[in-house]
Amino acid sequence: RGARDITVILSHPLSYRMKPQKHQWILKKLLKKYPHIAESMAVRAENYNQSLAFIRNPPKDATIKVIVPPETFEVKRLTMDRSILDAGYEMGVKAGEEHLAIRKGVYGLNTEDCHFCI
Numbered sequence: 001r002g003a004r005d006i007t008v009i010l011s012h013p014l015s016y017r018m019k020p021q022k023h024q025w026i027l028k029k030l031l032k033k034y035p036h037i038a039e040s041m042a043v044r045a046e047n048y049n050q051s052l053a054f055i056r057n058p059p060k061d062a063t064i065k066v067i068v069p070p071e072t073f074e075v076k077r078l079t080m081d082r083s084i085l086d087a088g089y090e091m092g093v094k095a096g097e098e099h100l101a102i103r104k105g106v107y108g109l110n111t112e113d114c115h116f117c118i
Helices: 024-030 035-042 044-056 082-103
Strands: 005-009 063-067
Touching: 024 035, 035 044, 063 082
Parallel strands: 005 063
Antiparallel strands: none
16 A cells, blocks of 8 residues: 555464464355455455565565564453453553663664564
């Protein structure tokens, strides 16, 4: 769409790959009245994984900054455990503060040294 300086915030570690829907026929049946939604859900994993490929290999004239949780991030889509959710929230706040500090040069680093900006 023409953007050349892009910041992406992911809710999964960068190593995460979305798996294709196993039983797409169930989706089509359940969402018979909404075929466009069923189709979107059927190609969701492919679109997500293509987006990750784009992030890893942007066009030469584009810069992509990626903020991602660490591999130890335990919060999942259906996590209900309050302690895990609180820990994930605090992890995000800390990472955001660190990212802003690095971008401001607080640690003697700059945007090129920022481990959040891939």
